[in-house]
Amino acid sequence: MRCRWELKWHKFGLSHHRPASFGTAQWQDPDKISIGYVIYRFVIFIYFWSFFIYNLLNDYDTNQISYYMIYLTNWTYLSAIVDIAVQFLSALTAAFRSRNGIKPLVPHWLYKTHWVIVNISHTIAPLVTIMYWGGVFPFLDYPVTYADLHLHLLTTLYTMADLFIHGTPRRYHHVVYPLAFGITYLLFSIIYYLCGGVDGSGNTGIYPILDWAKPGLSTGTAVAALLLVLGLHAATWGAVKLRLKLHGKWRGKQVTVEAGFDANGEEGGGGAAEGSSGAVTSSGDVTSSGDVTNGERDAYISVDIGDSSGRAGRAENRKDEQDAGKRKAFDNAGLVDDDGAVNSPNSGDRTQIV
Structure with missing residues (x-):
């Protein structure tokens, strides 16, 4: 994307x-x-x-x-x-x-x-x-x-x-x-x-x-x-x-990226009716949810890049711990909903965009 x-x-x-x-x-x-x-x-x-x-x-x-x-x-x-x-x-x-x-x-x-x-x-x-x-x-x-x-x-x-x-x-x-x-x-x-x-x-x-x-x-x-x-x-x-x-x-575990979508799932496009809504799944699909302005909407994508304590990317002395940390960061990648909760892409959950 x-x-x-x-x-x-x-x-x-x-x-x-x-x-x-x-x-x-x-x-x-x-x-x-x-x-x-x-x-x-x-x-x-x-x-x-x-x-x-x-x-x-x-x-x-x-x-x-x-x-x-x-x-x-x-x-x-x-x-x-x-x-x-x-x-x-x-x-x-x-x-x-x-x-x-x-x-x-x-x-x-x-x-x-x-x-x-x-x-x-x-x-x-x-x-x-x-x-x-x-x-x-x-x-x-x-x-x-x-x-x-x-x-x-x-x-x-x-x-x-x-x-x-x-x-x-x-x-x-x-x-x-x-x-x-x-x-x-x-x-x-x-x-x-x-x-x-x-x-x-x-x-x-x-x-x-x-x-x-x-x-x-x-x-x-x-x-x-x-x-x-x-x-x-x-x-x-x-x-x-x-x-x-x-x-x-210092404290964060998420990175927020802002992007424009229309209700048909095309980035930055127009043509969506006002009052329609959309959602983004882990696969990148856009469905209907939330407000749309002039056919465009904002997607707020949050990626967890660290462990559960929030100390992202801490290097460990042993290579196996480094690899485990990388896998953890990748597994935690997900989308954030309007309540701030992160959904794992492996869970199949859909995240609302508002």
């Missing part, structure tokens, strides 16, 4: 073959509850939401609350804490459903909501950090406060670290969501200026580098910001790819 890469329009969507990934850590056993991961999500939730309430009360006391929503920093922080709340809820839901044997571990509406927000917060947070310290802070005449560090640095450090902890997948196609977020803010800033809006000090510019009374400077800032979004989303996509590679090296 040949594997090929191409830009598929359905990749801009939010359907995924394994919803459990959105409520579990990359490093936990996917078939068991990770109390440590649930505690981690709880601590992050308490810390960031506590700061949000504190900062909101502080703005209220200093009469800055009226200008809270004019700043991109606050838009981004709101997206971050909503994502943190959704991730905490996803972890709790996955733990509860795992304990009670309910599938999928994370409901579709929940993981799709998380997938949109995480793409926004994890891409825009580093954008805010770069633009604040590089283009805004040098114009300010007051010392650095904890609030500055939290909003413009610690939040970004958290998002970068979280990329290597949670199990949420990443598609570069989803750059459309942070781009839409950024364009929405830019349109808001233009409308705010045209309506005579000012900041708390009476300035027309929300930021020194975003003042539509100086259209050349603001246009340059807008273009640079949108280009940064493209680059930063690529960086987060690469970070997730690195996380998966490290997981496969």
Whole structure:
């Protein structure tokens, strides 16, 4: 079976073959509850939401609350804490459903909501950090406060670290969501200026580098910001790819390969009716099961390349042990279903593709 890469329009969507990934850590056993991961999500939730309430009360006391929503920093922080709340809820839901044997571990509406927000917060947070310290802070005449560090640095450090902890997948196609977020803010800033809006000090510019009374400077800032979004989303996509590679090296037993099929079993072809479905057998046949988009579907093929402990390809001193390990790796080759279970090609089982 040949594997090929191409830009598929359905990749801009939010359907995924394994919803459990959105409520579990990359490093936990996917078939068991990770109390440590649930505690981690709880601590992050308490810390960031506590700061949000504190900062909101502080703005209220200093009469800055009226200008809270004019700043991109606050838009981004709101997206971050909503994502943190959704991730905490996803972890709790996955733990509860795992304990009670309910599938999928994370409901579709929940993981799709998380997938949109995480793409926004994890891409825009580093954008805010770069633009604040590089283009805004040098114009300010007051010392650095904890609030500055939290909003413009610690939040970004958290998002970068979280990329290597949670199990949420990443598609570069989803750059459309942070781009839409950024364009929405830019349109808001233009409308705010045209309506005579000012900041708390009476300035027309929300930021020194975003003042539509100086259209050349603001246009340059807008273009640079949108280009940064493209680059930063690529960086987060690469970070997730690195996380998966490290997981496969240190803990993984499976290699996932993505390929396109139509309902007739031809790779990458069209012509399948929407709503039809398909399955792949160990022999490579495709039968009907799951959703089809524009005649194409994704097959997720997982191959166990190690022993039952997950330490794949460990060399032994004696040749007979090496040969046994090779036979074990070959015998364990199989297809993964949407619950993550591996079916042996010798068993004759069929694996559903969703």
